[in-house]
Amino acid sequence: MLAQLEVQELALIERATVQFGQGLNLLTGETGSGKSLLVDALGLALGARAGQDQVREGAERAAVSALFLRPEGQLTLSREVGRRAAARLDGRPSNPAQLRELGSRLVGVHGQHDQRLLLEPQTQTQLLDEFAGAQEARIAVAAAFAASLQGLTALQELETIATRSRRDEEYLRWQLDQLRSADPQRGEDEELSAERAAARHAVRLAELVGDAGHNLRGDGTLAAAVAALRSATALDSRLAGLPERLALLAEEVAEVGSELRHYLDSLNSDPRRLAEIEDRLAALEQLKRRYGGSLEAVIEERARLETQLATTGDLGAALSQARDAVDARRAELEAAARVLTEARAEAAERLAQAVAGELEGMRLEGARFEIRLARRAAVAADGAEQAEMLFAANPGEPLAPLARVASGGELSRVMLALRTAAAEADRLPTLVFDEVDAGIGGEAARQVGLRLQRLGRGHQVLVVTHLAQIACYADHHLLVEKTLGGSGRNVVQVRELKSDAERAAELARMMSGGVTVKALARARELIQEAQPV
Missing domain, CATH: 3.40.50.300 (P-loop containing nucleotide triphosphate hydrolases)
Structure with missing residues (x-):
């Protein structure tokens, strides 16, 4: 005290x-x-x-x-x-x-302000719960409501991610389709650049390479020189080894000449092939600009997209689990709310009778007092309903909410009657x-x-x-x-x-x-x- x-x-x-x-x-x-x-x-x-x-x-x-x-x-x-x-x-x-x-x-302080609070459904509900001794049931509902809200929030976040992911997935698949369609290969751009250079200068290259081949073939000068050196070596041993070295050069020249002939055969001056190379290189350059600047980066991006899109099923499983959790928590909330509703319904009748008796003793003979439970559209943190206290000061008058019918003096007595009736429950x-x-x-x-x-x-x-x-x-x-x-x-x-x-x-x-x-x-x-x- x-x-x-x-x-x-x-x-x-x-x-x-x-x-x-x-x-x-x-x-x-x-x-x-x-x-x-x-x-x-x-x-x-x-x-x-x-x-x-x-x-x-x-x-x-x-x-x-x-x-x-x-x-x-x-x-x-x-x-x-x-x-x-x-x-x-x-x-x-x-x-x-x-x-x-x-x-x-x-301490509980009750003044004019508190009388005004008595007109609010939240206060009326709190008073009823105190009288019913339903604090634990109310706490249970509040905890279940918080858990339900948390689960619903988690589901909504996942659904937002899923919606965004579906849009992202469509875009990623479009990107992957582009990369798969282009099918870039490592070093392809370098090879095509070289082929393009050759195609652009095919005529001149043919002339230059042809001249080189003709000069290499010559008139057999290297073969004659090899034969002469071998004869000389027979006469002077100090020349030993030179004929073999010259013979190796003759073989290398012959191989170069053969490669030049093959090169001349491979030269392609067809404008259509040059156009194909230009288009392919342009497509590869566009991919390189978009995905990292090199063909290796483009190929790595294709691999990354394939991996990412392969894991989209995980989000679907998470969504399913979140929906199951929401349903379970909603069921727990409704079960907790039913316990609180039953306690309120039983206490509402007892409290109304006790208050009516107190009001009669305070010179409000014929006054009526009832407590109704107004059902909510959805269960809230304080239950599935709110208490609504109804009052009629005189016989024959219809019951109406306290806020509409109680005068200042009547409201004071109603508050005191409530406190007196609920005195045992008031801790x-x-x-x-x-x-x-x-x-x-x-x-x-x-x-x-x-x-x-x-x-x-x-x-x-x-x-x-x-x-x-x-x-x-x-x-x-x-x-x-x-x-x-x-x-x-x-x-x-x-x-x-x-x-x-x-x-x-x-x-x-x-x-x-x-x-x-x-x-x-x-x-x-x-x-x-x-x-x-």
């Missing part, structure tokens, strides 16, 4: 230390005295958004500290606002997000109600007080109220006063009214604006009537 709240330099509060006790804690005081400032201060300690405008005029920073007592020990949540902002948990550096996370398990140790008495009075206010008293038996309850019919039920009555301080500025002070006389005086002021004999007498009656039986 919240044991103590310390506030410094926050708006009109210069310094205040407020002690809270178990049960029902009531904060009362004149309008504008600063009652809601204490709720705001607690909110800051719980990680609420802060601003420089909350700092007291002339101060550099505001500071709040909330001390909680828990079975495992004390816990202090602290916050500084202003030029030097800070957040702490038990004196250790923290941040507002951590304060909010921890505070959400310690928060401390509940705060600001302006819970909006739009009500008389017997309705007394009934609200009774329910707050009952709620205080299982929780610590903090209530800001303007009504004596509610304040009389306090286990701890805190008076918030705005007085003129020594600096000539108004300051807010808080003190607990411990005696019946003090409480009666405050209740009298709340009822009549002054402490009159008649008001005091009625105040004492209220305090007596409020004593628990």
Whole structure:
């Protein structure tokens, strides 16, 4: 529970230390005295958004500290606002997000803003789930939804890749068909270039090679020279070896001459062949420019495309597996959602009956309250449906959504009825109600007080109220006063009214604006009537 709240330099509060006790804690005081400032201060300690405008005029920073007592020990949540902002948990550096996370398990604050939230389907669904004790089922649905969404995302990514791959595959096959059709061979471009050069100069080459061949054939001079040298060698041994060397030259000349004759036979000056060579070389040059600059790169690209296209079946298998996974996860999500739906359906009837009974006790006789489950088109992270709370304030009126039919006072009582009916399921140790008495009075206010008293038996309850019919039920009555301080500025002070006389005086002021004999007498009656039986 919240044991103590310390506030410094926050708006009109210069310094205040407020002690809270178990049960029902009531904060009362004149309008504008600063009652809601204490709720705001607690909110800051719980990680609420802060601003420089909350700092007291002339101060550099505001500071709040909330001390909680828990079975495992004390816990202090602290916050500084202003030029030097800070957040702490038990004196250790923290941040507002951590304060909010921890505070959400310690305190539930219900004010005018929360009443507006009550009109939203998400809040109504959350309240129903709390009453149903379906938090685990809801977590299971959220986990299954996340897994389903993850699987669907993975499938969509694969389908995008597949769509792109099909387009890419068509283009790759077109490229491969081109390369296969062209069928380039290693060194082909060099061979064709040489053939083209010969074809372009075939006539001149024939003349030159013919002349060379004719000169090589000559008139048998080399053969005669070989015979003469052999005769000379017989006469002079120093010439030995020369006839054989000359004979080898004669054989080489004869071979060259033979090759020249073959070359002359192979020369092709046909223009059609030259055109074929030019076309082929142009096609090969185009491929080389597109695929790496050389014929070797073109041939390697053909091999790469053949390998890549051979593996396209792997993507199809991955798609099939992803679709199976999506179906399996969708089935798991639907199964988890059915468990949550069953829990909600059973709890909706019980909660509606309990709330209707509470509303009747709060002077809304004849009011009707129902909870319907509106089915969604598809299962979401919080289930297959949303709760819709319907209300009719008077007999004969049709049921309609709370947002359309509930006045401010009715909405306050509906919220309190919901909290009272769901008190056993509400795990928060401390509940705060600001302006819970909006739009009500008389017997309705007394009934609200009774329910707050009952709620205080299982929780610590903090209530800001303007009504004596509610304040009389306090286990701890805190008076918030705005007085003129020594600096000539108004300051807010808080003190607990411990005696019946003090409480009666405050209740009298709340009822009549002054402490009159008649008001005091009625105040004492209220305090007596409020004593628990």
